[in-house]
Amino acid sequence: MPKRDAQLTDLVDLGARRGAAYADARRVEREYEAISVRDGEVESVTRSGDRGIGFRVLHRGAWGFAATDRTDDMSLRSVVDEAFARAEAAASTRAAPVALAPVAPQRGEYRTTLVRDPFTVPPAERITLLRAADANLKGPHAVSRRGSVAAYRTRKHLVTSEGTDVRQEIVESGAGLSVTAVMAGAKPAQRYDSRLVRQAGWEFIEQLDLVRRAARYRDDAEAMLDAPLAAERPTTLVFAPEFLALLVHESCGHPTEADRVLEHEVAFAGTTFMWPQDRGRLRYGSEHVSMTADATVPGGMGTFGWDDDGVPAMRTKLIDRGTFVGYLTSRETAAALDVPVAIGSARAEGWQHFPIVRMVNVSLDPGTQRYDALLRGVDDGLLLEAPASYSLDDKRQNFHFSTQSARVIRNGALEGYARGVSFQSLTPAFWGRCDGVADDWELHGFLSCAKGEPLQLMRVGHGAAHARFRDVPIEVRG
């Protein structure tokens, strides 16, 4: 049973007394600590934190939200007044009141399972690791190298007028490496990874083996400098899980967000090509393609005890053997679409943000064959390991990706590199070309999925395995 928070309880009680149909108060405290090494030298040691309270009311059929980092009584009374004023202003435009799908009141606590708290790792130990990795990023043409490790802690307490009272403490650990190689007469080559992050302790950083990974990034960047241009023709592409994690995020995660269906995000993030009448009918991909939203995956960046509507963590299918079947929803969007709450996806970045529909962990389900068997099925193709540039339309239907490094596949084996590779496609056409997913499923995490106004950067998780796509038209730019 969470310890009572008098300020939150008082806010919610006050909201109910002033006539709100629903009220919630959310206290959030965030801590962040990062060390960055650039070209072998410590670039920065950074610590940051913030805390505050967000207060949300559903009043006269409309939402009002106010938030403050000043938690004295006068500031909190002002927050209540402002939330009601904003609800009343919004209500003057509503034809129908906002409704919430029912959820039983929740009580409890959630904590990240971890072995070693990353905040307790001595800075000297972190710097030693980063310097060792930096030594391996060095190469004959590497002009710029950077490595970093970071620790994140979020403490959150949600109290609602429906009786929900839940506390969560989420700890995340992350690392990033990047190297830029430059050679006269060649285009600069960058190899980087900013998505090495997990809801876990320092043990995750140790598992990453940054030192060995740095050598691989250096080798990739050096090799890409004078690699031959790929041939511009339709070819077989095999994607590494890291690359597919982003493709799943952009082309499945976003278009299944229910608030896009309701046009809440049309002016910024856009809408979707996956409409309610398409559920159970729209051919999204081949029969090898199934995707799942799961807020319970151990270590996932989209894993939690409850979302910011107080909905407990759940799991639901979005794509089932190539067919679109489900949405990511909040209580409001589930009610508006008249669907049951199959997944709670209402999430706010911080205390100052209104909860909106966000991804949790949205993953490509693993296949059954081994990666080497998948590769053996390629006579002539490319392995794309990590994305570089990416661009998508407002319906998530038309996309363009380029790659940091491309490996040549010949007769089922990797041999050398090719450069200049990018591809554009329509989403169902792309996933329709998938003819195999391997069983080497792994989890990736993103720190900063951008959505909402004011902007909210959300942590989300994505699992994927190597997968093979046939006859993909590629573009080649020298």
Place this chain on the structure above:
Amino acid sequence: MLAPLQGALREVKADEAELWVHRRRSAITRYAKNEIHQNAVADETCVQARVVIGKAVGIASANSLEPADLRRLVADALAAARASAPNADWPGFAEPAPMSEPKAYDAETARADARSQADAVKRITATAKERGFRAAGTHQIELTEDALANTNGAAAYAPSTMAYLRALVASDTGTGWAEDLGWSARSLDPSDVAARAIEKAALDRDRTQLAPGDYEAVFEELAVAEVLRFMALTGLTGQTLKDGRSFMKDKFGQPVTGPRFSLWDDALDARTLAIPFDPEGTPKQRIALVEGGVAKGVVHDRQSARWFDTRSTGHADDPRRSSVGGHAGNLTMAGGDAKREQLIGATQRGVLITRFHYTNTPDPKRATMTGTTRDGTFLIEGGRITRALANVRYTMSALDLFSGLELLGPQRLARDWWSSNGMGRVVCLCPPIKVARATITGSSPL
């Protein structure tokens, strides 16, 4: 706001120390399908301490200006500095310097309330409803206060306001977009925004697809701002120059675009959204970037100025969002006097682009941008708009695009898709343009 900072600095036991504060009151009204669906206000503070021991730098940030919290913050930064290692290139903190007065602030805008924001939205939605259309968008008011003090005696404070109103009007067949942006709510005209968005939405019917190829094109201001953003990020900073990634490298004094293109960074222009100093406390300067198509300069913060043995131009970026190396965030592109109908009239067969969505750069060294258009893409034939187009994918080097500049209209305040949605920090004063060639590489479905 400076007093608590200076008080905290007096107690610091370090070689150098700096406190930077950014406070924001953000009131945002979001609407969709002619109804307000989110209506939020938040007061937030960010205070960052940088403390230096030897040349080792520690950084800490928090969100309280209470004296005890500031003492704790400085202690955290001090601990971080002790854990850090010397930066041989450490440039030191800014010295006191004369500052211009802040210009982008309006007290009446700072006091705007929820009702006034809803009233502006209702003027748009009412007009849209009359036409049987759906309107969506945002009304945003921000009051920000920035302050900086350091142990060299530099001290600066500036308030600023921002008012933004945008409308996406949708019919059953298409969409249209319009927006107003300024530092005063008086610069927002809801009726005009509604009229412009509705005009485009009404035109957007019976779409056809455009085949890939090179076309003449009219880029409206938002589309131009999108291209300028990628020039700034990929080539106009000390960091990109140092890394060899900039298209300006080894090009100073030489043409990089056609002669009609001139670009500078000027936060002191009274029309733009800016304050007169950067987060390091350096006064912002007007910097010529490209003049008559010839490469002239890049912007620097204190670190990149040190790398190039020059002085900071006042272009340190928001430290919460980026690393060091400079940031060109107040771009001004030279304009002209061509009216919109002249830009369209000069186009024999081409495409009109209102704005882009989720752009990126597959070839940073050439400032190449790719992105799909949205909310107003039209075919121009014989000097007039003849058809609505399905959204197209554009992929082209900014340098090549601006080599084909033929006509320029008057400048207007505009932001790219990233910056207008909080993911970027570039504000442009830029014109609509007519270019000889824009490369279209694909089309979205009808």
